[in-house]
Amino acid sequence: MAEKKNEPLDPTTMSRRRQILETYRMSKQVDPALTWWMLGSFLVFGAIGFGIFMLLPGDNLFTTIMAAIGGVMVGFLALMIVFSRRAQKAAYARLEGQAGGGARALTMLRRGWTVEEVVAFTRQQDMVHRVVGPPGIVLVGEGNASRLKPLMTSERKKHERVAADYPVHEVIVGTGEGEVPLPKLVRHLQKMGRKVKPAEITELRGRLRALDAQRPKVPLPKGPVPTSMKGMRGNLRGR
Template identity: 30%
Template structure:
């Protein structure tokens, strides 16, 4: 009996050792599977990036067929610059090869600019499009999601952005009615902000208007008149002003009308 117990006790460790080895083997197998899955996901991510680039190019080319020639021109121009520098320094091949990535970058920048214009062309003329253009200003600007003034009957709108260039009002709609609506808002703001530059832009295709895709670049070029702390103070002052209770007309939803930022960045 004692011998049986001792043999059973001797078998127990052997059984445990087999179990441990089996678990280790299973763990290594799982780690290999996980590593393969991560590798596949990484490759899929890379394919996804290039697919997005291809999708952006197709969308842009559909709206502007000349984009291909612009991209080729930018790439060739970069190579020519590299070749000229190479000829002057005695290393034409080296400099040409060095400028290939710059040529590709120039082509992608051209595509992104054209893609941005194409994206805005899809919403141009719709109520609230000015808000979509202002949403692209990015850091340093405080942009109201909703229009600060609306003509409910004819759907002219005025959107506001506050930044280092002061306060910018962007009017959208029929020229005369939109101008009147924006001027009313400008005078109202001027009473509360007497020392702040308040500018008015009108979106459209007329001689005194700017196109939708030019709103961002036009505002970015404006002269800076406020520092970061003054911008915050102006925004706080605006927040304390009486709220315009006019509702947003049907069809105006700037949150749903913003162009695809990923498409603009090409990723």
């Protein structure tokens, strides 16, 4: 029974309500002030919303009722926005320093992106993941930069051989010079721009299948965070 309790949760098997509760529970472990931030945002913005609605012309009783409803709605919206932002920050904090944290962060990418986890690795758990999307091919490395550079150079050459017509980018996750911090990884990839059309992305994926067929699949190490963040993307974005 103890082993089952320690197993990572899979958000894709949860109901929407359970996802929100689990996101709140895990976020509060990293951010103990989360509850107070949510309550404070509800009260402050709820009061502002109530005051704005009270300025509307009409019957006093009707205006008061509408102002109360409007204040609750505005307060709840503010609460969810604060929850979303702080939960996302907490999620990245849990992932930082963990093997495979970069791969799990990449699951936050929207439609139009394909993430292949651990296309190359070292014995020291340095990993290279591949992302295919509007910028073309992006090789994302996480681990020791000095060990990653030759590994990523090798992967770049392999990908250029099968997809010479498409751009290949390299990104290393980290806090060093020229590296991209984990919380900014998804935004960094999205800002790379559109260099490949949707139809070309489909053709590109087809070319890469031959390369992938030669690789053994390597499972990511399990940790205290969910094995996939896809089921929680809506919660973290405030939807």
